[in-house]
Amino acid sequence: MLKRTLIGLIRSHEQTGEKATRPELKTRHYKLSRDKLWDEVISILKKKPGYKVLHEVKSVGEIVLEKRTVTGRVQDITLTVLALNPLQSAVDIYSASRGSLGDLGSNYRTILDIYKALDQKLAQYKITH
Numbered sequence: 001m002l003k004r005t006l007i008g009l010i011r012s013h014e015q016t017g018e019k020a021t022r023p024e025l026k027t028r029h030y031k032l033s034r035d036k037l038w039d040e041v042i043s044i045l046k047k048k049p050g051y052k053v054l055h056e057v058k059s060v061g062e063i064v065l066e067k068r069t070v071t072g073r074v075q076d077i078t079l080t081v082l083a084l085n086p087l088q089s090a091v092d093i094y095s096a097s098r099g100s101l102g103d104l105g106s107n108y109r110t111i112l113d114i115y116k117a118l119d120q121k122l123a124q125y126k127i128t129h
């Protein structure tokens with residue numbers, strides 16, 4: 001965690017992906033169609049305190065959120081919901097802080113917070129690799 005905070009002194013964004021070096025930042029896969037996963041993700045995010053859904057573009061699978069940190073900075077968060085096949089879908093997250101200073105690891109923590117909420121609610125559908 002200290003390393004993440006030190007990186008956060010200069011970096012003001014974090015993202016997930018299939019090739020992420022840290023396991024907690026790897027793309028999440030679920031045994032759900034994209035439409036069903038989309039509905040679940042939207043429902044979870046709209047109930048999540050501190051997060052505000054700004055845009056939902058179902059056709060491209062993109063959800064844009066905003067979160068205000070304890071220091072008053074604003075994070076712009078984009079979730080992408082992708083169909084892997086008709087019965088499996090995935091979620092990736094990109095989070096960036098507004099402003100020029102580093103984020104002290106807050107984007108990393110935000111991503112983990114969102115994934116934790118998704119993993120708890122969708123535990124029965126989660127695919128582990």
